[in-house]
Amino acid sequence: MTNRFQIYVLLVAFALLLILPFIGSRYSVELATQILIFGLLATSLNILVGYLGAASFGHAAFFAIGGYACAYFLTTLGWPLVVSMIGAVLLTALASLVIGFFCVRLNEIYFSMLTLAFSMLVWAVALKWKPVTGGDDGFVGVAVPEYLSNYFTFFLFTLGVVTISMIVLMIIGNSTMGRVFIAIRENQTRASFLGVNVRRMRLIAFVIAGTFAGIAGTLLALYVRGMYPETAFWSQSGHILIMVLLGGMHAFIGPFLGASALTLLEVTIGQYTEYWQVFVGVILVIVVLAAPEGIFGLVRSVTKRLGGQKDDDA
Amino acid sequence: MTMLEVENATKIFGGFTAVNKVNLTVAEGETHAIIGPNGAGKTTLFNVVSGLISPETGSVTFRGKKLNKMMPHDIVNVGMARSFQRVNIFPRKTVFENVQVALLVHARLHFNPFRQAAKLFRREGMELLALVNLEDEADRRAGDLAYGRQKQLELAVALAANPKLLLLDEPTAGMSISETKASIALINDIVEKRNLTLLFTEHDMNVVFEIADRISVLHHGEIIATGIPDEVRNNEEVKRIYLGKE
Numbered sequence: 317m318t319n320r321f322q323i324y325v326l327l328v329a330f331a332l333l334l335i336l337p338f339i340g341s342r343y344s345v346e347l348a349t350q351i352l353i354f355g356l357l358a359t360s361l362n363i364l365v366g367y368l369g370a371a372s373f374g375h376a377a378f379f380a381i382g383g384y385a386c387a388y389f390l391t392t393l394g395w396p397l398v399v400s401m402i403g404a405v406l407l408t409a410l411a412s413l414v415i416g417f418f419c420v421r422l423n424e425i426y427f428s429m430l431t432l433a434f435s436m437l438v439w440a441v442a443l444k445w446k447p448v449t450g451g452d453d454g455f456v457g458v459a460v461p462e463y464l465s466n467y468f469t470f471f472l473f474t475l476g477v478v479t480i481s482m483i484v485l486m487i488i489g490n491s492t493m494g495r496v497f498i499a500i501r502e503n504q505t506r507a508s509f510l511g512v513n514v515r516r517m518r519l520i521a522f523v524i525a526g527t528f529a530g531i532a533g534t535l536l537a538l539y540v541r542g543m544y545p546e547t548a549f550w551s552q553s554g555h556i557l558i559m560v561l562l563g564g565m566h567a568f569i570g571p572f573l574g575a576s577a578l579t580l581l582e583v584t585i586g587q588y589t590e591y592w593q594v595f596v597g598v599i600l601v602i603v604v605l606a607a608p609e610g611i612f613g614l615v616r617s618v619t620k621r622l623g624g625q626k627d628d629d630a
Numbered sequence: 631m632t633m634l635e636v637e638n639a640t641k642i643f644g645g646f647t648a649v650n651k652v653n654l655t656v657a658e659g660e661t662h663a664i665i666g667p668n669g670a671g672k673t674t675l676f677n678v679v680s681g682l683i684s685p686e687t688g689s690v691t692f693r694g695k696k697l698n699k700m701m702p703h704d705i706v707n708v709g710m711a712r713s714f715q716r717v718n719i720f721p722r723k724t725v726f727e728n729v730q731v732a733l734l735v736h737a738r739l740h741f742n743p744f745r746q747a748a749k750l751f752r753r754e755g756m757e758l759l760a761l762v763n764l765e766d767e768a769d770r771r772a773g774d775l776a777y778g779r780q781k782q783l784e785l786a787v788a789l790a791a792n793p794k795l796l797l798l799d800e801p802t803a804g805m806s807i808s809e810t811k812a813s814i815a816l817i818n819d820i821v822e823k824r825n826l827t828l829l830f831t832e833h834d835m836n837v838v839f840e841i842a843d844r845i846s847v848l849h850h851g852e853i854i855a856t857g858i859p860d861e862v863r864n865n866e867e868v869k870r871i872y873l874g875k876e
């Protein structure tokens with residue numbers, strides 16, 4: 317069963333990550349921290365892209381709002397860490413409710429364009445609202461608490477937060493609500509004639525996705541110890557979308573795989589050439605052409621051929 | 631008691647009047663057929679009744695409740711379910727998943743993000759599929775079924791909402807003669823067992839005269855006759871513009 321297969325993959329990944337800080341170099345641990353943050357971010361976007369079937373081009377906005385809010389609460393207001401994080405996530409949820417209210421009225425490319433427009437608005441605010449965001453120079457020097465200030469404990473903290481978030485997202489994905497998201501993706505008219513208020517469900521999905529992107533954002537602020545306007549820029553949203561497509565949007569763990577692969581690809585190729593983006597682009601084109609269901613789809617067809625397992629995935 | 635009342639409904643598409651001042655009353659428990667040549671406005675009338683499109687004028691009253699400005703999902707939730715002329719299901723999902731999601735929406739579980747869906751409504755879903763003779767196809771991809779069987783599946787999906795009024799837009803379109811017979815017998819059976827009111831459109835006149843309690847004839851968007859089958863059969867105007875051609 318695909319679901320069980322995915323849970324095994326996640327368990328193995330979790331076990332490996334748990335021992336990583338004890339055996340790995342500082343560099344590898346920091347890289348893994350980054351992968352965890354972007355893995356969560358991509359998985360949150362997939363609630364929209366994979367489950368609901370709505371491609372948001374502006375998901376980075378919520379990543380940025382979560383990050384800036386956490387930085388501001390923690391540093392400027394001096395709130396405790398947990399309060400800052402929860403406050404930032406709630407604020408992101410509220411922002412996604414407001415932005416989503418407008419976006420979910422539109423479908424397909426119009427939806428995508430409006431999400432893009434809102435994210436550029438968030439970017440502009442990050443750039444111009446100097447007293448709060450630090451403007452062009454960014455929010456520098458986030459007051460990360462002492463106990464999280466070394467790479468080792470911060471990694472374990474991130475692993476904890478991301479694991480819990482991933483479990484919640486998986487539960488949502490397999491829930492009755494998740495089934496209705498998929499039903500909307502498959503056939504909106506039929507979904508509404510089952511008795512589903514499609515617009516309301518789209519808004520709920522939008523808020524869930526935004527909220528978990530906010531969680532990833534708070535981790536980013538702590539990890540980088542700063543926040544910069546580029547986090548909300550459209551290219552960042554595209555980056556997340558590529559992670560989702562690369563990993564495979566029709567499997568829960570696909571986007572996480574995509575985030576891992578893209579991050580690793582970028583840093584490895586980046587070591588050899590300054591034109592790494594070209595190479596990453598070429599690899600992406602090949603993957604998209606050769607494996608339209610992404611890395612996960614590729615892995616599935618290989619293991620299926622080997623094990624002859626039955627596929628019962630979304 | 632009146633189940634459905636359409637009053638003076640008009641629908642215009644860019645200057646073309648598809649439904650013209652239609653009045654229609656369907657009593658509780660009645661099996662009511664809408665007939666008329668291609669393009670007469672039957673589907674448009676169904677779309678108005680079920681809330682998919684809103685009419686320029688007129689009103690629809692369902693079980694004493696005005697449906698004006700109500701969205702399809704609200705209308706489903708007060709007891710009206712429908713099928714479409716062209717099959718409208720979740721083709722990439724399995725047959726069972728099609729009825730399962732319909733059942734869980736009917737149970738209002740779509741607002742629950744924690745209840746795990748996989749094992750829900752096994753029994754109820756299989757019962758619904760058995761009702762339309764699809765229990766052996768439960769694990770197949772719905773889009774892989776023969777067209778006629780997809781129509782049956784859509785019927786099961788509509789029934790999952792436990793409607794009082796069922797709207798079927800050409801339930802036998804695309805079926806062979808034998809399939810049509812079986813399907814009509816089935817629909818008739820379900821309507822009786824579940825005490826449903828049925829409003830349907832159909833091109834096959836044998837079917838219509840066999841199961842309809844009352845028939846309305848639509849022509850160029852207007853109802854030109856309404857009555858029991860014998861009245862409609864002997865209506866001169868109907869004979870001339872519609873039945874005569876058959």
Ligand SMILES: Nc1ncnc2c1ncn2[C@@H]1O[C@H](COP(=O)(O)OP(=O)(O)OP(=O)(O)O)[C@@H](O)[C@H]1O
Binds near residue numbers: 643669671672673675
């Ligand atoms: N969305 C639309 N926009 C423009 N014209 C439309 C639209 N829907 C229907 N029409 C037109 O309205 C008329 C009635 O169409 P409708 O589908 O209601 O007929 P019908 O009686 O169901 O026909 P059939 O027996 O072929 O199913 C047709 O001339 C059709 O072209």
Ligand SMILES: [Mg+2]
Binds near residue numbers: 673674715799
């Ligand atoms: Mg029609």
